[in-house]
Amino acid sequence: MDAFFASAEQASKPSLRGKAVVVGGLGPRGVVATASYEARVFGVHSAMPMAQARRLAPNAAYLVPRFAFYRAISEQVMGLLRALSPLVEPLSLDEAFVDLEAGGAAWDDASARLAGSRLRADIREVTGLTGSVGLAACKMLAKIASEQAKPDGLVVIEPGTERALLGPLSVRTLPGVGPATGDHLRRAGIHTVDEIAEAGEDELVRLLGKAHGHALYAMALARDERPVVAERETKSVSVEDTYDVDIHDRVRVGLEVQRLADRCVRRLRGAGLSGRTIVLKVRRYDFSTLTRSETLRGPTDDPGVVREAAARLLDSVDTTGGVRLLGVGVSGLADYTQEDLFAQAAGEREDFAAVEDADEAPAEVPAVPVERRWASGHDVRHAEFGHGWVQGSGLGRVTVRFETPDSGPGRVRTFRVDDPGLEAADPLPLVAWRPDEPGASGEPGVGGGPSVGGESAVGGGRVRAD
DNA sequence: TCTGGGGTCCTGATGCTA
DNA sequence: TCTGTAGCATCAGGACCC
Numbered sequence: 001m002d003a004f005f006a007s008a009e010q011a012s013k014p015s016l017r018g019k020a021v022v023v024g025g026l027g028p029r030g031v032v033a034t035a036s037y038e039a040r041v042f043g044v045h046s047a048m049p050m051a052q053a054r055r056l057a058p059n060a061a062y063l064v065p066r067f068a069f070y071r072a073i074s075e076q077v078m079g080l081l082r083a084l085s086p087l088v089e090p091l092s093l094d095e096a097f098v099d100l101e102a103g104g105a106a107w108d109d110a111s112a113r114l115a116g117s118r119l120r121a122d123i124r125e126v127t128g129l130t131g132s133v134g135l136a137a138c139k140m141l142a143k144i145a146s147e148q149a150k151p152d153g154l155v156v157i158e159p160g161t162e163r164a165l166l167g168p169l170s171v172r173t174l175p176g177v178g179p180a181t182g183d184h185l186r187r188a189g190i191h192t193v194d195e196i197a198e199a200g201e202d203e204l205v206r207l208l209g210k211a212h213g214h215a216l217y218a219m220a221l222a223r224d225e226r227p228v229v230a231e232r233e234t235k236s237v238s239v240e241d242t243y244d245v246d247i248h249d250r251v252r253v254g255l256e257v258q259r260l261a262d263r264c265v266r267r268l269r270g271a272g273l274s275g276r277t278i279v280l281k282v283r284r285y286d287f288s289t290l291t292r293s294e295t296l297r298g299p300t301d302d303p304g305v306v307r308e309a310a311a312r313l314l315d316s317v318d319t320t321g322g323v324r325l326l327g328v329g330v331s332g333l334a335d336y337t338q339e340d341l342f343a344q345a346a347g348e349r350e351d352f353a354a355v356e357d358a359d360e361a362p363a364e365v366p367a368v369p370v371e372r373r374w375a376s377g378h379d380v381r382h383a384e385f386g387h388g389w390v391q392g393s394g395l396g397r398v399t400v401r402f403e404t405p406d407s408g409p410g411r412v413r414t415f416r417v418d419d420p421g422l423e424a425a426d427p428l429p430l431v432a433w434r435p436d437e438p439g440a441s442g443e444p445g446v447g448g449g450p451s452v453g454g455e456s457a458v459g460g461g462r463v464r465a466d
Numbered sequence: 467t468c469t470g471g472g473g474t475c476c477t478g479a480t481g482c483t484a
Numbered sequence: 485t486c487t488g489t490a491g492c493a494t495c496a497g498g499a500c501c502c
Contacts, residue, residue, distance in 0.1 A: 024470080025470055025471090027470095029468080029469075029470075030470070031469065031470050031471095032470095033470080033471095047469080047470085048469085049467060049468055049469050049470095050470095051467060051468075051469095052467055052468080052469090055467080176475095209476070209477065210476090210477090211475080211476055211477085212475095212476075212477095234473090235473080235474065235475090236472090236473070236474080237472090237473090238471090238472065238473075239471085239472085240470085240471060240472080241470095241471090242469095242470060242471085287468080287469070325470085325471095327471090327472095329472090329473095
């Protein structure tokens with residue numbers, strides 16, 4: 001999907017269409033999750049500190065992410081992909097690989113192109129948003145093709161043209177080459193994909209280590225045998241918080257770690273999992289990050305056990321100077337627990353259920369009831385003026401723009417934060433539901449047909465946003 | 467300027483065990 | 485019984501991805 005979060009917000013809010021929109025954390029230490037193409041003109045991009053984005057684009061609209069809303073759209077798109085093939089590998093909310101050959105949706109260049117075009121049309125019809133499609137014989141090339149296709153396009157890399165296409169591109173084009181590896185290669189005089197191939201496999205292994213060296217050399221030769229994998233097992237579950245202001249108080253640090261441990265266990269249980277290895281993550285005032293871990297004798301999803309382990313790990317960490325981030329994670333996952341084996345801990349589980357409810361409200365802001373905190377960008381409904389969204393709030397006032405996805409740009413009104421007519425609302429669908437629309441019945445209008453086979457290429461169609 | 471959150475994978479050091 | 489070692493598990497850190 002193209003600039004997914006920002007595009008979804010623009011589709012949801014007519015007054016933002018054609019305007020610079022930045023979605024991300026709005027606190028003093030927030031970063032940009034997605035910038036609309038209009039905001040990118042000012043130099044704003046993903047992962048940029050929000051403070052820097054505000055300097056570059058002071059007049060842009062700044063919104064907090066609404067993951068539940070994006071997830072609902074994502075599920076619509078993934079439904080369209082699964083109608084093309086049983087082999088769909090989601091990479092994130094807005095991106096997935098599809099093995100078109102496995103689904104019989106494509107068996108040669110022409111049929112792949114047709115399937116890709118229909119998919120893009122269906123995405124637009126069902127979600128109202130644009131997606132880009134890259135078609136190629138392997139995942140790496142499909143990913144590169146989809147990057148080139150953005151925004152709102154389709155690019156096919158035809159078999160036989162791969163090496164010529166990749167050769168002159170920057171090493172940073174290849175997946176797995178980030179800033180550090182890119183620098184490493186540059187210092188060795190390697191700037192392009194061709195130069196990786198020329199350097200030879202042994203030299204790359206010497207420079208980057210065994211796994212990375214072999215993989216990168218293969219990719220430079222356009223070789224990528226990785227299959228599209230529909231079901232991926234979760235390997236770890238973690239939660240972390242960055243604090244607006246560094247925490248110096250050791251007692252407070254301990255309490256935060258306990259809170260994070262509880263949140264982590266809640267996520268773990270929500271996924272029906274347990275784990276053996278407890279990981280504590282601490283980012284200190286100077287941004288140095290350290291992790292400490294402890295492996296238990298058996299897997300657990302017991303909040304008391306995770307809290308205790310996290311507290312023990314914290315004992316071994318020097319936090320003088322302050323911490324800006326704390327995290328707790330669990331890995332070494334299983335779908336049973338040590339406690340299950342010994343049929344114990346039932347009482348403690350019930351205790352924890354009560355804690356879960358109590359923990360729903362963020363602990364930091366007890367002064368204002370949850371329903372009276374109006375988050376920027378979130379939907380609301382007013383008894384008199386109808387559906388709208390929060391444009392801003394502060395000093396006891398909340399400013400709301402009244403508009404819906406299928407209205408024109410709406411009017412702005414300001415209310416007291418405790419206005420009795422104002423309440424939080426769910427997002428409205430971006431495209432009004434119609435019974436005959438593709439996707440509504442689970443049968444998108446993209447032809448399937450039995451696999452013809454014979455063609456060696458796997459059609460990897462990717463749809464992605466950032 | 468000051469750098470999120472949730473993940474995956476890899477590497478090297480170290481210690482245990484057969 | 486002692487010693488060297490291969491292999492594995494654990495731990496910590498780093499790079500990368502979206």
